[in-house]
Amino acid sequence: MAQPEPRDEVEMLSSMLLIRRFEERASQQYQAQKIGGFCHLYIGQEAVVCGAVAAARADDYLITAYRDHAHALARGTSANACMAELFGKATGCSRGLGGSMHYFDRERHMYGGHAIVAAHVPLAVGMAFASKYREEDRVTLCFFGDGAINQGSFHEALNLAALYKLPVVFICENNLFAMGTSVERSTSLKQIVDRAEGYDIPGTIIDGMNFREVRDKLSEIISSIRADPHPAFAEVRTYRYRGHSMSDPASYRTKEQLEKYRLDDPITRLRAQLTREEKLTNEQFDRLDKEAKEVALASVKFAEESPEPPLDKLYDYTYSQPVGQWPPQ
């Protein structure tokens, strides 16, 4: 299919920059204890979701696990709403009720933000089922980690998707680790993509540090699905620079490994590609980065100044309609 305009690539580059600067701020605010609970950073994996979003339509369904800040930001949820969510504020993308692991943005077709490993994969299949049921040509993008593929719900979901020929791309963000457990220690396969064979689902390996490869390979997959609904599986190889969560020193991996991937940084790489092709000057890049930093910084101020969700609304989110004698007196 036709290459998207370079403009798009510059746009996606700034999206990747925003994600990184946002999370750097988030980690700083977490250390300052402005943020509670668990907080999982995506830094290093930016090309994956940005490539996917570039390849998909804005109304394609998107759902992911708990490492979800980037997925909302890439879909256009504001940094303000995202930071406010971390602060647990009423202005957050989940009104401060969801937190880092539970980002939602209905308007932008971002369906969470799910914290039970692999439990959202059946949800994705249900969303794809709905598109087919309504004869829409929407495709569902379902992101999950390498650790998720050993959960029963992953298995049941893939078989169901294949059986009913549903329009869903299963995107495994293989960052080599599930917490401290490397893929070799969690999965009985030489390569994750082979698991798709067990369902007769076509599988592809993608270099997740290369924005263009992610976008182009997923574009192909997505358009083939639009033409004729079916599931597909993509093993996207990437790396998280930070620990699993803010509390993880990540002593289970080597400095060398981390350095190797840093040298392959997705932002540096796309920048280089664009400058080489004279689609981006250093000045332009610096401006983009400066903007990203400003937006991230501003989001902290916004979050700080935002109101807490009202205490008297405590019972308003359990049921969407009034319920007889509930809550009990």
Next chain:
Amino acid sequence: MAQPEPRDEVEMLSSMLLIRRFEERASQQYQAQKIGGFCHLYIGQEAVVCGAVAAARADDYLITAYRDHAHALARGTSANACMAELFGKATGCSRGLGGSMHYFDRERHMYGGHAIVAAHVPLAVGMAFASKYREEDRVTLCFFGDGAINQGSFHEALNLAALYKLPVVFICENNLFAMGTSVERSTSLKQIVDRAEGYDIPGTIIDGMNFREVRDKLSEIISSIRADPHPAFAEVRTYRYRGHSMSDPASYRTKEQLEKYRLDDPITRLRAQLTREEKLTNEQFDRLDKEAKEVALASVKFAEESPEPPLDKLYDYTYSQPVGQWPPQ
């Protein structure tokens, strides 16, 4: 490996006969309402478990689902104990507390009899784990149906078995249907055995209507596992002549299909092989069959005359040792 003595084959033939005659009696007693709950007959599949038992050692662990009468009988549990269990009598192989779906015989290494589809597959992996933990050369035989392979517990169990290289044979008794659902309608694969690829577990297809093929192919697999612990997967193609359970008219399949398999009957087939090789005369066969019928008939009498489990033992099977203030007064 060396072919077992013909004597063994005649023995296994009578074992197959006993299974069939026993279940014919069971179905008759069920209609007479001497038996309660669910009752799933194995008739037509006899060569599968008998071939496996002939291939395995008596102290190899064996575990299966709820279609389990044959698995106990093949392992040597008496027809009396099996029939008494259906009658819910104290003399049953599970003291009348388990019923048709929950046969157990510790002495003969028959570990049930499990009624939640695929929930016993992780148990089998745990048993295989224990053999390896204790450095025994035991192999675990885990039987399940074609419908079980779409449960999450099946998936998690196979990955764990492959990851830890555990000595277990996953034996899928593919009788083409899970209740009224044919394999094509339940599984997104041309052939079930391919699912093993998703775990790098070696898979084999076996003709389950041919006792010798089951025995020989499983013998090979089992000895390779004994030599070097690892999981293996066998898709054994077979057929159940009766409905899923006593209440199922099985109107979802054709007379022709049933007839096709009846012509391939595992008992007739082994009998023919033995007579052709002059290892069995018609008179001998008739005697074996007569014996089987007598044993089955006697088991009904035994069950009828056996005592009910005592009511005052109601609280004796919840915990194996006395528990403080339990049961509450």
Next chain:
Amino acid sequence: MAAAMREITYRQALNEALAEELERDPNVFLMGEEVAEYNGAYKVSQGLLERFGPRRIIDTPISENGFAGMGVGAAMVGLRPVIEFMTFSFSLVAFDQVVNNAPNMLTMSGGQFNIPITFRGPNGPAHQLGATHSHATECLYANVPGLKICTPATPRDAKGLLKTAIRDNDPVLVLEVELLYSSKGMVEEEGVELLIPLGEAEVKREGSDVTIICYAQTVPLALAAAERLENEEEISAEVLDLRSIKPLDMDAIVGSVAKTHRVVIVEQDRPFCGVGAEVSYRIQKEMFDSLDAPILRVAQEDVPMPYNEQLEKAVLPSAEKLIAAVKKVCYA
């Protein structure tokens, strides 16, 4: 009721409820094991495939966790799934989907995603199905905020509650009773819109000496016991059918107990942290001074269900056990 009535089975009532809601709303679909070509393991979905086609009546593999989750996902994007568990004993392998995804989504998304899903199927002990197949799950699910739970005991309640559940915008569990599928009762003619609100109990029999609180399987049991108490003990028992476990109709409970001052709860589940425990807590809290006797419950014995018929009978609540408890609280 003014409307003309006719006698149908509990199974037929559920079937009508499904058919009417499938007819009314194109977003409603039915999914589960054997619901389509087999017409349902218990024939509740008889004829629906033929009438509504494979797009809306969908057979699944044995993947409860998977298709329960599919239902939640489909509900997030606007469909109104009806998910059948062949029995709620099998919902235990889908427990996380029912307990985490369905009821938490509205909160976790800050109100963006309500989940209009119905989980239905038989629940509780049937007859000699053994320990794994006899689970009464109502108290497990009632503990979970965001779920609603109803437990119809009559054909009329079955139809009215299932229709209401399907129209409800939040997750509802309709816990049916296998042993009642073939039981009969009077129900409004088809076409008459029968909707019974969630959270409304019903007095199934008036009485003045004692309140027997029951639901699902234990309703016929309570009515039979009440008859015998009337005739044999001259005790006038009021039989209150909760119909919904959550929300719980405390007004109805308080109303009845204010009259009788004595309560026995007869429940089909296990005692420990069961429905009876919750109801008794609420009653003693609200009506401490108007109780003339301790509240007693009659539940299953606290043991895994044995297969043997006599032992199973000994484990289950019975009219005898209920009558004994009633006599205790009435000092009769």
Next chain:
Amino acid sequence: MAAAMREITYRQALNEALAEELERDPNVFLMGEEVAEYNGAYKVSQGLLERFGPRRIIDTPISENGFAGMGVGAAMVGLRPVIEFMTFSFSLVAFDQVVNNAPNMLTMSGGQFNIPITFRGPNGPAHQLGATHSHATECLYANVPGLKICTPATPRDAKGLLKTAIRDNDPVLVLEVELLYSSKGMVEEEGVELLIPLGEAEVKREGSDVTIICYAQTVPLALAAAERLENEEEISAEVLDLRSIKPLDMDAIVGSVAKTHRVVIVEQDRPFCGVGAEVSYRIQKEMFDSLDAPILRVAQEDVPMPYNEQLEKAVLPSAEKLIAAVKKVCYA
């Protein structure tokens, strides 16, 4: 206690219990996510891999249902597995294994197979983990016959109960408290065999006006409230730590209530069909005439746990809520 004591953390106490039992019995092994090379997500298994090796300290993939089931299978053939759930919120995906296979096997096999397995890990709300990660599962599991459940609140109870659980011949759940892992308390010197029986509550503070029944997270909360009640309200509260939810120590409860005639239950779980409901049913049944006030419970609010800190605080039981309830039952 005569034995010399020293102060250690709750985490350390659990670690010692595991080490001592692994040392004592070669059939004991520890299996779970990140228990080995990572030394445990909460460092409870710190150093165990180094000391006992990868044969007995086993890391698993994220397959709770799978490895919980492996534990049950290994127990059937004579091993004594200790299965760690990273948190019991994740046990919900393994619910069927814990609820069906572990506790039913003994009955279903007619007494042939007992299952000597321990399931352990943190349970209940921690701090701002949100709706999916804050489940208090004690009442769900307590409903299941065949399971035993203990809920240590102090380092000493943690060590003594976990050791007892591992030696028990039936399935035991040891529900730990993440927020208490770093709390300290006096525990017998290592080498002193510390075994605390299941089903024995402990009076953690003597009192005469009211009995506060608590467990796990709510024990420190109850003790703090009792102090304030003493000082601010001149109410003498007895604090009874259940320590085990199942079996329940009714003797201890009756003993205390016979003295105080007033009860407040403060529980970490959700109210509906929760532990408080069960305990209150039992008390009113046994001690109807000696109660001077209705039994009150202080539990979570019946809503999915919100992430926001203030809202979470509002959902959780607190000293303030407990004090208010105590004053109510004391008419103070």
